[in-house]
Amino acid sequence: MTEELRDRLVKGRLSLPLAYFLAIGAIVQVNVSCAAQNADDVIKELQFNGETMSDYHTLGSRRMGVMINRITGQKLSQWATNPVGPTRTDFTWGDPNNWPSAPGKPISVEEWSIKSNCAGGRTFVWLDAYRNDYADSSVRNRFKIGTTRAEIRVGGGPWTDITDGGCGVEGQPYALHDVTTNPYGLRVWGNIYQVDGVTVGRRFFWQETISYVPNANNSCWTKDPDRVRPAIKQEEAWWDSTNGWKPGSGSMGVNGEPDGAQVTYGRWQMVGKGAGEGWNLSLRGSSANQFCLQYQGTW
Structure with a gap:
């Protein structure tokens, strides 16, 4: 496993690496x-x-849950969900061999929430902020997210603006909370702020397509015999104002940001029903970058 891969899986989560969020940008x-x-x-x-x-x-x-390399069986990443309110869950990502982080290293946490009466009157899963926590410390460096534009489409149809859909622009829409059996896409332009909550640390563009997979097989699963189960497949592309496209690609507008055209996805994952993140996962399409969820339990 390369250092880049460990950095992306352990430090950064599947959506976007936290290491990307710290440079100053402009709106x-x-x-x-x-x-x-x-x-x-x-x-x-x-x-x-x-x-x-x-x-x-x-x-x-x-x-x-613990994710492993499908070929070598090597443990690569671990995640944990922790409800902190009726509609909010903290998502922690870390090294399974130094859970949740090596001594002195930050703990990567995402703040997820469920918001009602958003676009179309529907409930959405929302991504509010990223945090770097520290073990045995009250230090929590919080990087809030702000949406400047959000759009949705059904299948390969036209994109429709949902920025003013009722749930505000603090954080970003991540998915419809209710599961659909036909595919749809979301894309968001936005900012990730520095710890002061005022200074923009990074501009970003993110796009995904969500589709329902009724029978997704995970050969790594060891908790029980139920290796085939429904899953949600997410295909993603990501751009930020310092690192450019990583993963995926797309065309750029005259203002130096992605214009939303010619987007090509650079990774995908399946989220297994009752099992969680990383049921199956692929980075860059290589057989060496195929991962899956080995185990899930309570804590």
Whole structure:
């Protein structure tokens, strides 16, 4: 395993590495043309199956999971969910061999929440902030997120603006909370702030496609015989104002930010129902970068 890979899996989480969030950037407004559609009408095209993303991401539950390399069996990353309120869950990522972090190193935490009456009147999973906590210390360096633009589409349809969808622009929409059986996409332009909560540390662009997989096999699973279960597949691309595209790629606008065109995904993962993150995971498409969830338990 390369140092880059460990850094991305252990320090940074699957969505975006926390190491990216610390440089000073500038706010740049993005102008993107999209079809003049109503978010209510777009979201009504989706078919919901009665499940929620909490069933998959184990939101609201105290769970932990260990991910391994599918080829070598080497432990690569560990995660834990910790409810801190009726609608908020902290997500910790760390090294399974030095859980949750090596001595003196920050503990990577994400603040997830469930927000109601967002775009289309639907409930969304929201990503509010990232933190660097320290063991045996009250120090918590919090990097809040701010959305400057958010859009949704169904299948390969046109993008529709949901920035003013009712849940504000603090944090960012991450997924519809109710599970759909047809695919949809989300993309967000935004800022990640420094610890002072005022200074922009990094501008970012993130895009995903979410699709439902009724029977996803995980050959690494050892907790019980249920290796085939429903899963949510997430394909992602990420850009920030210091490191550029990592992972994925796309075209750039005249303002120096992605314009949302020609986006190519650079990684995907499946979230297993009742099991959690990393049921299956692929980085850069290489067989050496195929990972899966070996075990999940309570803590």
